[in-house]
Amino acid sequence: MTPPPDRDPLALDLEPRPEPEAREAAPTPARPPARRGPALSWPRRLVVAGLLAAVAAVTALSLRPRREPPLPVQLATAQKSAITRKVTAAGKLQAATTVKVSSNISGDLLELPVREGDRVRKGQLLARIEARRYAAQVKQQEALRAGASADLAAERVLIARLEQDLGRVKRLTAGGNASQAEVDRALADLRAEQAKADAAAERIAQADAALADARHLLSFSTVASPIDGIVVTRAKQVGERVRGSDLNEDPIVTIATLSAMEAKVEVGEHEVVYLHEGDPAEVEIDAFPDRKFPAQVIEVAKNALVKNPGTEAEVTTFPVRLALTAAAAGSLPGMSCQATISTETHRDAVVVPIQAVTVRTEKELAGAAQGAPGAAPPAGAPAPAAFARPRREPLRKVVFVVEGGVAKARPVETGLADESAIEIVSGLKEGEQVVEGPYKALSRELKSGKPVKQEQPDGGGR
Incomplete structure (x- = not known):
């Protein structure tokens, strides 16, 4: 349809249009009714409620912190008994008296009648050494002594004659037949001969001394046993040369008193x-592994034996001699042995097994006292330096006392100890139960306040 000429065709049509005729409303299809299940019976409702309650209880129990299970340990009771401190050490057997027999003169060994293991008596011949030179020296000194004795005898004869001459001159002088000068000359001659006689006597004494020395050296050609004992070492053989010297030791045999x-x-x-x-x-x-021999300390050396000095393996020990008070038949010098020395005994001491005493740091003990193993340092304590060298924490000796199924660390002071027990000087009373094992629990796992239970002998918990 053509718009009227007086109206702009581009203008908006603001006039209301007539509404179209209402459409005829279509009928809405009807919904089917919802199906309803069968109603639960009261018994079923009770079962469901019980299941829900069980699930809630299990959930609540799983969220609660679990109680720490008791640690299986071995217990011991502190008792009063005598305890002795014992020191153990290892060493070697040796004869109480050992003599190395050497020669005082040099020469070829002509005779050696003893062998290792032979029993010898004091003064028995052990060796004979070639001694022709020393025998010749004895003869020489004997000759010198004989010559000095002859000179002395001659002087005595001459002295006797001069004494007679002096008496004759004195009588002549008294009768006026001799002068005083002749008397003086006769007296001087007598005194001169007497001096010569005295010198001859001194030469005899000197010859006697030299002869005794030569005979003494000659006696060294036979070597005799200085003690009763057994030959344990034969260092020379017949035909070898021995060196007699006061500076160098050259043993021929070694004798020991094995009794x-x-x-x-x-x-x-x-x-x-x-x-x-x-x-x-x-x-x-x-x-002799099944026997123990009683002994007694007879010497504690004052000089130390230092092994591996200046190294990490440095060890300082002191030699100690013990005399066996009972005969050890069949024992020989050089056999290995172990000694257990009893040093001190305390009567009525409170003792526990030695493995029951362990160590803990001061920090661990302080944390246990406050109820927290890793308790923070107290307020106001200086903070450690960032680059400070860590200090070694001091250790305290403790035992774990069991009270009401709980182990509590208790510091103690110890005293004497033997192979299996240790004395508790303070910190523990007789009758208290302490943890003595196992080692792993005592050294690492066990803490103050931890529940424990006694372990059965076969290892099972009770």
């Missing part, structure tokens, strides 16, 4: 301070 044996052991510097002469001991010889 009396000693043990020479080395004791550490931390234990030697407890030893005294006369302390009783027991010696175990490796060759």
